[in-house]
Amino acid sequence: MRRLWTLYLRELLEAVRSYRLVWVPVVFIILGIMQPLVAYYMPDILAASSNAPAALLENYELPGAATVMAQALGQYGTIGMLVLALAGMNSLAGERLSGTFELLMAKPLSPVSIVAAKWAAHLTVLLLAVGLGTAGAAYYTALLMGQLPWSAVAAASSLYALWLLCAVSLTLFFSAWLRGPAAAGLALLLAAGMSLAHSLLPSQTGWLPAALPGLSAAVLADGTAEAGPVICALLLILACIAGASLLTGRHKLPD
Amino acid sequence: MNDINWGLIGPLLALQVLLAVIGLISLTKAEQVRGPRWMWVLFLIFGNLLGSIAYFTLGRRDL
Numbered sequence: 001m002r003r004l005w006t007l008y009l010r011e012l013l014e015a016v017r018s019y020r021l022v023w024v025p026v027v028f029i030i031l032g033i034m035q036p037l038v039a040y041y042m043p044d045i046l047a048a049s050s051n052a053p054a055a056l057l058e059n060y061e062l063p064g065a066a067t068v069m070a071q072a073l074g075q076y077g078t079i080g081m082l083v084l085a086l087a088g089m090n091s092l093a094g095e096r097l098s099g100t101f102e103l104l105m106a107k108p109l110s111p112v113s114i115v116a117a118k119w120a121a122h123l124t125v126l127l128l129a130v131g132l133g134t135a136g137a138a139y140y141t142a143l144l145m146g147q148l149p150w151s152a153v154a155a156a157s158s159l160y161a162l163w164l165l166c167a168v169s170l171t172l173f174f175s176a177w178l179r180g181p182a183a184a185g186l187a188l189l190l191a192a193g194m195s196l197a198h199s200l201l202p203s204q205t206g207w208l209p210a211a212l213p214g215l216s217a218a219v220l221a222d223g224t225a226e227a228g229p230v231i232c233a234l235l236l237i238l239a240c241i242a243g244a245s246l247l248t249g250r251h252k253l254p255d
Numbered sequence: 256m257n258d259i260n261w262g263l264i265g266p267l268l269a270l271q272v273l274l275a276v277i278g279l280i281s282l283t284k285a286e287q288v289r290g291p292r293w294m295w296v297l298f299l300i301f302g303n304l305l306g307s308i309a310y311f312t313l314g315r316r317d318l
Contacts, residue, residue, distance in 0.1 A: 022277055026277070034267065140263075
């Protein structure tokens with residue numbers, strides 16, 4: 001356990017040195033507070049872009065707090081996921097690239113603890129980013145659109161964080177197998193594929209982790225949720241960690 | 256557009272500037288970057304959010 005903690009601190013130090021622990025949360029806060037601001041100033045933005053018809057400006061209705069909050073979280077599903085996957089893509093492949101992997105494997109460490117420490121560091125960055133980002137988004141939404149129950153915001157952002165964690169775990173798994181950019185690309189492709197499958201066949205694929213963003217919006221709108229996708233997402237994450245450990249143990253890291 | 260509420264917009268601008276400054280600090284310290292450094296300086300200063308994201312994800316070689 002102490003060994004795992006040491007490895008985790010090493011990964012965290014790496015996240016600080018690469019500025020990942022700082023820039024990813026800042027990007028998430030910007031994305032989060034931008035959405036309520038854009039929704040609020042939409043008439044001004046349209047007017048400034050000159051050729052918007054007057055009827056459009058008059059009929060503009062300020063969207064509700066739940067809608068804006070769901071849109072802000074939606075930003076995390078697109079740009080946020082891209083940022084997380086690209087920021088984490090070299091976590092295993094980069095060790096071999098920089099020559100630190102041999103150093104690490106020369107010590108009596110189990111591959112599971114190496115992968116788990118990396119995963120925990122990614123989780124820390126993700127939680128910091130989503131936590132601060134949704135706090136900013138909720139603050140601006142409360143200021144401009146109206147109050148939302150804090151418990152609903154917390155539940156919705158947790159569900160969204162779980163979906164992002166699926167993508168991050170997939171990136172970690174693929175980065176044990178492929179080079180960084182290919183790993184991020186494949187993980188994003190798989191996440192996009194799941195989203196597509198879910199949007200095409202919502203009734204048959206309600207258990208996919210890709211249903212989590214929809215669940216998160218439903219929690220904000222009317223406070224309902226179900227457990228299926230959550231369990232499925234947790235299983236997927238566990239499988240990613242196990243698979244990455246297996247590949248790491250076989251010294252099959254890409255060079 | 257004359258009555259811009261700086262209390263609302265200010266934090267957003269401050270965060271954008273913060274991101275660009277972190278990027279510039281990291282750029283001066285990085286041993287290797289992909290492509291010429293002056294290009295990333297332009298990305299960071301004029302590229303807003305996406306420019307900074309591009310630098311942090313693609314520009315640094317030693318991640």
